[in-house]
Amino acid sequence: MSERGQGIRLFSCEEELSAIFEEWDPEEDEEDEDEEEDEEATPSAESSPSRSPAMLAQREEKERKKEEGKDIITSQLRHFIVQPYIHPPLLLYPPSTGPDAGSGDATQALRKFHIRTYVLAVDALKIYVYKPMLALFAARPYVPPWGADLQDDMEEAMKGHLTNTCLQESNEREGSVGLFWELPHTIPPQTSSDSIEQTARVSADEKWKDTIFKQICAVTGEVFEAAARSMSIHFQPLPNAFELFGLDFMVSVERDGELRAWLLEVNAFPDFRQTGDELKDLVGRLFEGVVDKAVAPFFGLDGGKEGGEGELVQVLDIDLGRR
Numbered sequence: 001m002s003e004r005g006q007g008i009r010l011f012s013c014e015e016e017l018s019a020i021f022e023e024w025d026p027e028e029d030e031e032d033e034d035e036e037e038d039e040e041a042t043p044s045a046e047s048s049p050s051r052s053p054a055m056l057a058q059r060e061e062k063e064r065k066k067e068e069g070k071d072i073i074t075s076q077l078r079h080f081i082v083q084p085y086i087h088p089p090l091l092l093y094p095p096s097t098g099p100d101a102g103s104g105d106a107t108q109a110l111r112k113f114h115i116r117t118y119v120l121a122v123d124a125l126k127i128y129v130y131k132p133m134l135a136l137f138a139a140r141p142y143v144p145p146w147g148a149d150l151q152d153d154m155e156e157a158m159k160g161h162l163t164n165t166c167l168q169e170s171n172e173r174e175g176s177v178g179l180f181w182e183l184p185h186t187i188p189p190q191t192s193s194d195s196i197e198q199t200a201r202v203s204a205d206e207k208w209k210d211t212i213f214k215q216i217c218a219v220t221g222e223v224f225e226a227a228a229r230s231m232s233i234h235f236q237p238l239p240n241a242f243e244l245f246g247l248d249f250m251v252s253v254e255r256d257g258e259l260r261a262w263l264l265e266v267n268a269f270p271d272f273r274q275t276g277d278e279l280k281d282l283v284g285r286l287f288e289g290v291v292d293k294a295v296a297p298f299f300g301l302d303g304g305k306e307g308g309e310g311e312l313v314q315v316l317d318i319d320l321g322r323r
Helices: 015-024 030-041 055-070 154-158 193-199 207-230 280-299
Strands: 110-123 124-132 134-137 175-179 242-253 258-268 312-317
Touching: 030 312, 055 110, 055 258, 124 280, 134 242, 154 242, 175 207, 207 312, 258 280
Parallel strands: none
Antiparallel strands: 110 124, 110 134, 110 242, 124 312, 134 175, 242 258
16 A cells, blocks of 8 residues: 555465565664664775675665665555455557567567556546546566566566556566557467466457446446445545546456456556656547536536547446535
C-alpha cells in the first residue's frame, strides 16, 4: 500500500516473507552503531582500517537505494496485503515486439500486461467507463515465480511480473504501452509450462477484447455501488460534482480456457503521463467526454457532440438520496 508499485514482493513460505522484511528495514546492531560513531570521528570512510570492503559495499548499496527511492522502511507502511498469486496470466507480445517486429524468437517475448481504464463518477451516482483503454506491459518476458530464483535478485526478477511502468527504467519503457483495442485479435500460444494444457484451450474467439470489456464494465459498476453504499467514510459521491479514477485490471486464463478480468486496484489520483506523448490524444478525448457528461449538464447544456462522444459507457445509475 505505497505509491508507484514500491514494496511489492513475491514469497511462497514464512521464511521468505521474513527475509523480505529484514531486507527492507534491517535492524542496526551495536556494531553498526559503533561504525556511525567512528564515521563522526573519521572524515574519510576509506581511511578507516576497521571497515572491510564488504561492509563498505553494503553501505554503498543502501545509500544507492535510498537515492533512487527504492529503500523501503517498513515502519512507514501502515498496512500489508497478502493475496494469492493469480496464475496463469494472459501473455501477449508488447507493441514493440512480436513475430513481425524483428524480435528473434517471438515466443520468448510474450509478456504479462495489465489494462488501465479511466472511470468517471458523476453526482450521486452515475458511473462511466472510458472505452479507450491502455495496455501496459512488463519490462521482461514472463517467467512463472517458481521458474526463477527470486531470492537471488528479487528486484530484477520482479520486472517480469510487475507491469507498473513507474518501476521501469527509461530505456525499458519504449514500446511497453499500447492501446487495448489495438491488441491482436487472435491470442498467441501461451508458453507457461505448467499450464500448456489449459492455455491451449483458450477461446479462439476474435472478439475476446469485447468480452473482457464487458467484464470490466460489470465489475466497475459493482465496485462503485458497493463503495457508495457501504464505505461512505472513504467514498462520498456528491451532487454537482465529479471525480476521475484510474482502474487497473489483469486478465487470467481460467481452467476451462476462458478469460477473466481481475480488478487489481483503484487509483484516486491516476497518472495520465503513462500514455506518453504518442497517445496523449486519448487523455484529451477523455476530458472532452468529462465536459460532455459532467460539466455541460450543470449549466443546462446538452453537451458537446464532438470528441469523447460514445466513448464514455455508462455502467451504473443509482439514486443515493443526496441532494
